[in-house]
Amino acid sequence: MRVRLAVVVLLVALLPRPISGQFRDELRVGVAAIPGVLDPAGALAGPLPFIARQVFETLVQFREGTSDVEPALATQWAVSRDGLTWTFTLRSGVQFHDGTPLTAALVVASFERQFFPDHPLRPNPNEVWPRLLRGLPGVVKEVRAPNVRTVQIQLTQPYAPLLTALAHPGLSIILPAPGEAETIRWLGTGPYRFGEVATGRIVLEAHPGYWGGAPSVKRIVFVEVAGDDQAEAEINARTLDLWLPPRAPRRTDGALSVPGWEVGLLAMQTEKDPFSRKKVRQAVAAALDPALLALAVEGVAIPLQSFLPPGVWGRREGSPILTADPEGARRLLADAGFPQGMSAKLLIREGAGILDQARIAEAMRLALNAAGITLTIRSELPAVASQLAQYGEHELVLTEARVEGGDPQLFLYPLSTSEAAVRGPAAVNLSFYRNQRLDDLLIRASQLGFRPERLRLYQRAQAILADELPWIPLYVRLHWAVARADVRNLRLHPSGFHRLDRVELAWSPSRFFR
Numbered sequence: 001m002r003v004r005l006a007v008v009v010l011l012v013a014l015l016p017r018p019i020s021g022q023f024r025d026e027l028r029v030g031v032a033a034i035p036g037v038l039d040p041a042g043a044l045a046g047p048l049p050f051i052a053r054q055v056f057e058t059l060v061q062f063r064e065g066t067s068d069v070e071p072a073l074a075t076q077w078a079v080s081r082d083g084l085t086w087t088f089t090l091r092s093g094v095q096f097h098d099g100t101p102l103t104a105a106l107v108v109a110s111f112e113r114q115f116f117p118d119h120p121l122r123p124n125p126n127e128v129w130p131r132l133l134r135g136l137p138g139v140v141k142e143v144r145a146p147n148v149r150t151v152q153i154q155l156t157q158p159y160a161p162l163l164t165a166l167a168h169p170g171l172s173i174i175l176p177a178p179g180e181a182e183t184i185r186w187l188g189t190g191p192y193r194f195g196e197v198a199t200g201r202i203v204l205e206a207h208p209g210y211w212g213g214a215p216s217v218k219r220i221v222f223v224e225v226a227g228d229d230q231a232e233a234e235i236n237a238r239t240l241d242l243w244l245p246p247r248a249p250r251r252t253d254g255a256l257s258v259p260g261w262e263v264g265l266l267a268m269q270t271e272k273d274p275f276s277r278k279k280v281r282q283a284v285a286a287a288l289d290p291a292l293l294a295l296a297v298e299g300v301a302i303p304l305q306s307f308l309p310p311g312v313w314g315r316r317e318g319s320p321i322l323t324a325d326p327e328g329a330r331r332l333l334a335d336a337g338f339p340q341g342m343s344a345k346l347l348i349r350e351g352a353g354i355l356d357q358a359r360i361a362e363a364m365r366l367a368l369n370a371a372g373i374t375l376t377i378r379s380e381l382p383a384v385a386s387q388l389a390q391y392g393e394h395e396l397v398l399t400e401a402r403v404e405g406g407d408p409q410l411f412l413y414p415l416s417t418s419e420a421a422v423r424g425p426a427a428v429n430l431s432f433y434r435n436q437r438l439d440d441l442l443i444r445a446s447q448l449g450f451r452p453e454r455l456r457l458y459q460r461a462q463a464i465l466a467d468e469l470p471w472i473p474l475y476v477r478l479h480w481a482v483a484r485a486d487v488r489n490l491r492l493h494p495s496g497f498h499r500l501d502r503v504e505l506a507w508s509p510s511r512f513f514r
Contacts (some may be wrong), residue, residue: 056172067406083158104145130171248299311494341372433470
């Protein structure tokens with residue numbers, strides 16, 4: 001034993017000393033942009049809610065890999081028989097970052113600043129609440145605190161998507177505190193608290209009193225990264241551990257991705273012939289080739305064969321929607337009265353962004369041409385294309401929509417029902433499809449607090465859409481990350497609001513020595 005101990009001591013003594021500053025207990029994360037305002041209620045997607053997810057918490061939170069929810073600041077919840085009152089029981093022992101205990105009254109105050117448009121601490125912009133809760137004040141009538149650990153949300157009408165929506169970081173519970181120069185800073189209850197905040201850089205420090213236990217990494221440093229070249233250089237220089245690029249990175253070592261909740265779709269104007277004919281719409285879906293679409297969206301998205309993307313509860317699995325079957329498409333066209341084929345016009349947005357609609361349109365043109373559908377592509381500036389589509393001045397249009405808040409209602413309802421099929425700037429249903437049976441199903445699904453029954457109704461609604469095909473899902477965008485080899489336990493979430501408190505930095509000689 002003495003000999004072994006002496007050998008160990010000798011080996012330790014002979015190890016080279018780490019370079020000054022090489023040993024660290026922090027995770028350095030590169031993002032495309034550092035938000036200038038750190039109010040979580042100001043954005044539905046992007047770096048702001050992702051960073052906010054580390055600092056602030058919600059009453060419920062998304063489960064790993066899905067939009068199903070689990071307890072967070074609330075440990076229990078129930079809905080009244082009439083669906084108008086949701087009651088949440090708060091977790092005990094939770095403190096804000098300054099040590100203030102979490103109470104129901106503080107939860108009410110946090111919601112009220114978004115609920116009242118003239119509130120002195122209202123978010124600017126106030127984007128999340130109106131989008132998730134049907135306007136401002138929307139479906140919420142009142143938020144109250146019957147006692148110190150109970151929060152009640154009173155609604156004007158039954159609204160089952162409330163529970164899923166409450167997991168969005170934009171509806172986090174925050175505590176205002178005095179900042180520098182008479183400003184307001186926001187305190188949360190999450191595993192990290194704000195340390196340094198500067199242009200292009202945000203430092204988070206571990207919250208020692210966090211109810212969920214100390215996070216593995218004591219500091220997270222977010223920095224703005226311009227693109228592949230800078231990220232590659234900083235990862236190689238060990239000054240960056242994790243990078244979250246907007247598209248597939250050039251570096252494949254350590255890259256991982258997960259399908260998100262932003263869907264690209266083809267809307268067909270069902271008020272106009274020939275797309276008022278169901279078999280014509282079915283022919284388009286039969287002709288489209290997912291392999292060609294995959295090439296067109298490579299690195300940014302993947303083809304989607306369902307009406308909800310992976311990771312959204314309520315998704316219906318079944319027969320593929322895009323079948324690359326030109327002969328089957330020709331038969332459908334003949335049944336619809338076009339035995340010699342037909343022509344169609346596709347409206348797209350001009351300009352090559354992260355995802356180029358012109359490439360998608362060309363992939364569609366090739367596939368449809370093989371089925372006897374001649375496609376003419378019309379490219380307009382984004383504002384012009386949106387206006388034309390919202391006033392129904394199109395036959396086919398490429399567009400995108402996001403499963404806001406992770407709830408199927410907030411995606412299927414606006415895209416598919418009569419309420420959003422009114423021409424004008426408020427139009428969301430760009431197929432202008434109207435089906436009273438589908439309307440009734442989705443309205444009923446929004447009113448039921450019993451999840452299994454909601455699931456059954458959404459399955460039926462998607463079956464109707466798969467048959468009627470007023471719009472066709474084409475692709476779902478990806479969330480990407482590139483991590484150094486010593487970053488462990490990183491799990492991407494389809495919402496884009498990835499948790500970093502579970503990430504570990506494994507011991508590696510390269511982290512200590514050169």
